[in-house]
Amino acid sequence: MTAQRTFRIAAIPADGVGVEVVAAGRTVLDALADASNGRFAFAWQEFPWGSDYYAQHGRMMDEDGLAQLEDFDAIYFGAVGWPTVPDHVSLWGLRLKICQSFDQWANVRPVEFLPGIQSPLRKADDTDLSWVVVRENSEGEYAGFGGRNFAGRGDRGEVAVQSAVFTEVGCERIIRFAFDLARTRPRKKVSSVTKSNAQQYGMVLWDDVFRRVAAEYPDVETESVLVDAMAAKFVLRPEDLSVVVASNLNADILSDLGSALAGSLGLAASANVNPERRFPSMFEPVHGSAPDIAGQGICNPVGAIGSAALMLEHFGLHDEAKAVQHAIEVTSGKGVRTRDVGGSASTEEVTAAIIENLLV
Template structure:
């Protein structure tokens, strides 16, 4: 039996609700499968912690997290705390200091979910978003604030090393999973310095992967193609901002943010990787017990795959699909009337049925 230590940061808004259901599924699974065990440790960091202590996490928070095998993160965001504080004092330090430079987001239409698109073709591709630099760099500033000549500068940071490692990860994934094409998001016709370097580096990496086609589209056209022919994509690689926008669009095509997971990966495993739903804290429904937990449960499945248990990850996703296909226990965002905990309970029941029939 392999034992794992998992740090849990439920965070803000609906984060605690959906994280509770993800842990419920993991705990049920470890009772049914004797190949692994998980020791969870909870960290009550977030906006409430900030309002009490003046900081989003403990001063030695990163040192505390460093010793864990992975991190399960809920959500961040509260109207009482400015976004630049909640994001840049919690989730960004974890991503950047732990070198989680790969953000992976599956865009997959699960069985049982209707897409808003008339096209009923299968949608199943992976987006790899550069997660450490790009447009989300904290470099810049404001001058002459609250004056007519006020100005702001926000610098984009694109490095050859940063592009090379995200591109290699995307191509390696394509190679491992028998994909034939990688699509790169760019805007080098207008952003002529940083995006030119992006294009050149991605092309260099592509040259090492015979048999895998590289196609490159300007981000505006690519967004349109996501809607017009999403079935044509297999692996997409994009910068921080482009990947963030594309994956929210992709999520809308396959059922919404409530069913869209993600992983922030440190490939070298020198630091723990972090797994979270791509939705935010959804303050409008926080505490109502109606948040969709599927994205967070699927994120927990991605965590298991990262830890070396693709079979267990697949079992969770299969159980999610069964619940969706039956269509009886669904949260309001998917047209149902069920609660967050009812969805979690039903996914657990479907897992148990899988193990009984083994």
């Protein structure tokens, strides 16, 4: 049977547990497609890029890798990083290269508290908690502007300059994205995060743009919070959060805090989105490559499978995305969990349980 719609997806497992969680996510998506009665299908092409590729070729991906990826409907990414390659080389050579070159300027990281998984927050025991961190993903502190100079001065004479870049266009588009997302949620609220008391240029520009854009959304609550105060709020008043929008670095840190509060970084899904769809968007779990457990079959596939659900949303398969997320919740609620969240199930067992709960 020929599917009514086939989505072409580039799979880049990359390093460590990325290989295992991408395989898990692909298994779930293929099972979903098989049960769709030909409404849709997925055509996969896997790319062997990552730290092993670097060891052989001296680069993290093919020289024309971006051209190879450009015509896919989406990219499904695992994790990057390995002890044999400096972290800044592996990150900038693969993940950030794709994000910046494809202008995936909106990074969406939901913070979901799953049933049956204990949170370190006492408040999570009796409070319904759920929020989304929206991260500016193209400039800010990760713009890559700067350099190292004066190495010839001798001992301790070198100077490194790392510049954060904030543009009015970059600030406005991510802030407006956050407001549009807030309008779709039960609580219509956007919390803007900066450190504008200390960083008086770029982040004051962000604050100015936030106030200007907020005036166009009178139906959405707003607040502006300094990043240190927001870190405390994540712990002390998380029930007051809905959509949190922040710069590249601040949102990166805060989203990891949110995932830890939900129980594990292994649960965290994310989407690197080019909203204009000029380029493919990329979907990946937040966690790293975890060299200490790679290849043992015990890593948590939930973050990768949740990222697959975000990819389904991006494709317009909204009911299927909700079904995958519901299957994740049912599975965790039944106690089928990997050891990072207090269980004893293997990666394969959790994946199989999610598929079973998806197809009932």
